[in-house]
Amino acid sequence: MPQDIQFPRDEQAHPTIVEWWYLNGHLHASDGSRFQFMTCLFKAQPNKIKLPFFKYIPLKTAYFIHEIVTDLQTKRTYRTIVPLALATPDSFTRPLLHVQAAGWTLTEQQPFAYALTTPHLALALQSKKPPLLENQTGYIDLRVKDTYYYSLTRLAVRGNITLGDRTIPVDDGVAWFDHQWANCGWQPSDDIWTWFSLQLENGCEIVAFRYGGKIVTEMATASFQDGTTKTTPTLHFTPLGTTWRSGQTGAAYSLAWRVRLPEFNLDVTVQPLHERQEMVFGVLNYWEGGLKVNGTCNGQPVHGVGFLELAGVPIATTRRRMFEQALQDAVKKSYRQIERRFRHAAQHQVQSLQRLVHWRKKR
Numbered sequence: 001m002p003q004d005i006q007f008p009r010d011e012q013a014h015p016t017i018v019e020w021w022y023l024n025g026h027l028h029a030s031d032g033s034r035f036q037f038m039t040c041l042f043k044a045q046p047n048k049i050k051l052p053f054f055k056y057i058p059l060k061t062a063y064f065i066h067e068i069v070t071d072l073q074t075k076r077t078y079r080t081i082v083p084l085a086l087a088t089p090d091s092f093t094r095p096l097l098h099v100q101a102a103g104w105t106l107t108e109q110q111p112f113a114y115a116l117t118t119p120h121l122a123l124a125l126q127s128k129k130p131p132l133l134e135n136q137t138g139y140i141d142l143r144v145k146d147t148y149y150y151s152l153t154r155l156a157v158r159g160n161i162t163l164g165d166r167t168i169p170v171d172d173g174v175a176w177f178d179h180q181w182a183n184c185g186w187q188p189s190d191d192i193w194t195w196f197s198l199q200l201e202n203g204c205e206i207v208a209f210r211y212g213g214k215i216v217t218e219m220a221t222a223s224f225q226d227g228t229t230k231t232t233p234t235l236h237f238t239p240l241g242t243t244w245r246s247g248q249t250g251a252a253y254s255l256a257w258r259v260r261l262p263e264f265n266l267d268v269t270v271q272p273l274h275e276r277q278e279m280v281f282g283v284l285n286y287w288e289g290g291l292k293v294n295g296t297c298n299g300q301p302v303h304g305v306g307f308l309e310l311a312g313v314p315i316a317t318t319r320r321r322m323f324e325q326a327l328q329d330a331v332k333k334s335y336r337q338i339e340r341r342f343r344h345a346a347q348h349q350v351q352s353l354q355r356l357v358h359w360r361k362k363r
Contacts, residue, residue: 005138005150007131008111011097014148014181019043021099021106023116023125024197024307025157025175026290029168035161036273036290038307039067039118041104043087050185052282053328057335063087063101066281068288069120070274071163077276078163080119083327084334112152114177116159123159125175127152132223134207136231142217144190147182153197153205153223174199176307186284189213192312194237196259196270198293200304206266208235208259213312220261232263244275246285249323250316251278253287255308259295268295270306282327283320286311 013019022040029035042064046057054062065082085102092099096108105117112127134140134149157173176197195209203225210218221231242256255272270291277289291306315323 002137002139002146002148005131005133005148008096008108010138010148010150011108011179013043013092013099016181016183017045017048017185019181020179022178022180023175024288024290025123025155025173026305027157027161027170027173029161030171031168033168034072035069035168035170036072036307037067037069037121037161038288039065039104039116039121041065041099041101041106048185050187051284052324053331057084057331059086061087064281065102065104065118066279067104067118067120068277068279069161069163070277070289072273075274075276076163077274078120079279081279081281081330082334083281083330084338086338114155120162121159122162123157123170123175125155125157125177127177128154128156129205129223130227132205132207132221132229134221134231135219136221136229140217140219142190142211143215144187144212145182145184147180147184149178149180151179151197151207152177153207154199174305176205188283188312190215193309194257195309195311196257196291196306198259198268198270198291198304198306200293200297200302202297202300202302204264204297206261206264208237208261210235210237220264222261222264230264232261234262236260236262240269242271244272244287246278246315248278249280249285249319251285251287251313253278253310253313255287255289257308265298266295266302268293268297268302268304270308272308280323283315283324284311285313285315285323287313 020042024038027035046054046062063085067080069078082102088100098107107115114125116123132151138150155175157175161168190213193211198206206222208220220235238258239254240256245252260267273290287310293304
């Protein structure tokens with residue numbers, strides 16, 4: 001039987017095969033420049049996640065990190081992929097959420113107020129609304145798997161961005177936070193999705209997705225201005241012809257869409273803020289980027305921002321082996337670094353004990 005999501009308990013880690021803590025956002029600097037970001041910490045059981053080569057990692061739990069930050073003035077993207085990491089011993093030990101892995105830290109300082117630190121970001125995030133539980137309960141049966149999923153749909157943001165040798169103060173912005181966990185591994189034939197997070201100027205936020213290969217699930221859940229929520233299975237996604245083809249993978253991504261949600265009286269078009277937003281993780285590739293939103297809601301003009309995630313778009317078959325080998329090499333290198341660190345720590349501990357014994361004998 002599905003369990004009810006409870007806070008702060010379910011902000012912590014779960015004993016599932018896969019789990020992630022994901023944030024995206026639109027940031028405004030004091031000089032008027034604009035940035036967008038996505039950052040995500042993944043937790044997985046290597047022997048069950050079904051990612052190539054992960055089953056050979058002799059760890060009970062492993063973490064990996066994906067991040068992309070884009071300067072919308074210079075059109076330059078900054079990507080970080082950490083293929084394998086461990087969480088610090090104090091992660092998930094506090095009453096409120098705290099996790100740190102390989103320089104990626106998310107600490108809840110009070111309920112639904114967070115400090116995020118990553119290679120490029122140092123942000124304070126404060127939720128302006130209660131959590132949105134997808135499907136009203138936070139439990140979704142996708143028919144080929146099931147998952148727990150909740151979102152914080154509107155977070156105020158302040159802090160700093162570091163890009164190269166520049167540190168840019170962030171005066172304002174809006175962010176989105178997802179936490180999702182499931183007891184299943186990667187399923188290439190099913191793990192195909194088109195996902196939108198929309199943050200409208202009328203105070204409404206919407207998460208809408210189409211998931212699946214042969215068996216498709218469609219769902220949208222809205223958080224309205226007064227904090228009430230509603231879920232609908234009736235949605236219409238129509239690509240508008242703007243296709244970007246990756247020079248790296250050969251994948252062709254549809255980036256402009258018309259999104260219609262009749263039960264919410266919503267009809268909007270979304271356009272990408274920047275095209276070159278592909279992330280590649282071995283044989284996994286996906287497009288993740290910010291959107292501008294325009295259309296109508298309840299017959300009135302509406303504008304906003306959002307994010308689009310496209311996963312399962314085919315890559316050139318001649319390149320798959322290359323990406324698979326690159327991930328294998330990166331994972332092996334990361335594991336050797338972790339192994340050396342543990343060996344050094346163990347040696348240091350033995351030396352400390354030896355010094356203690358020697359001191360006691362001298363006394």
